[in-house]
Amino acid sequence: MLWLKGVIVHHDRDPVFTSYGWTGKVLIDDSSRLSYALGGASDNPEMESFFGRFKVENRSLLTDAETLADLVAVVDDRIAYYNDVRLHSSLGNSAPAAFLSRWIGGGTSQT
Numbered sequence: 274m275l276w277l278k279g280v281i282v283h284h285d286r287d288p289v290f291t292s293y294g295w296t297g298k299v300l301i302d303d304s305s306r307l308s309y310a311l312g313g314a315s316d317n318p319e320m321e322s323f324f325g326r327f328k329v330e331n332r333s334l335l336t337d338a339e340t341l342a343d344l345v346a347v348v349d350d351r352i353a354y355y356n357d358v359r360l361h362s363s364l365g366n367s368a369p370a371a372f373l374s375r376w377i378g379g380g381t382s383q384t
Contacts, residue, residue, distance in 0.1 A: 283308040327351070 282305050284290045290309075299305045310316035328335070331351050338344035357370045364372040 278304040279306075281306045281308050284310065327355070 280303075282299055290296075296307065299307055331347070334347045334351065335344065338347050355369070357368055359368060360366045361369060361372075367375070
């Protein structure tokens with residue numbers, strides 16, 4: 274894919290991502306670079322949790338996207354919802370943007 278040219282693709286060392294087929298596709302066909310998490314998925318549990326939840330909550334929207342432009346629009350919309358509207362129990366039932374705004378403004382303590 275031409276849009277991957279020069280992109281750094283970072284992921285864990287799951288066998289599917291270390292196979293000759295995958296690495297050849299990314300490195301040779303797509304002219305991208307690879308970056309591996311040394312500790313696998315446990316290197317970044319927060320992002321693993323986010324992406325797992327994001328894929329489950331938005332599965333039908335993601336699979337219904339017919340073009341790359343449609344998919345980008347869905348992801349942009351859902352990320353905006355996640356940051357600006359969706360309440361997070363770990364943030365005192367606030368949206369991340371509101372929590373961060375209060376935190377930066379001194380309205381709440383960091384937990």
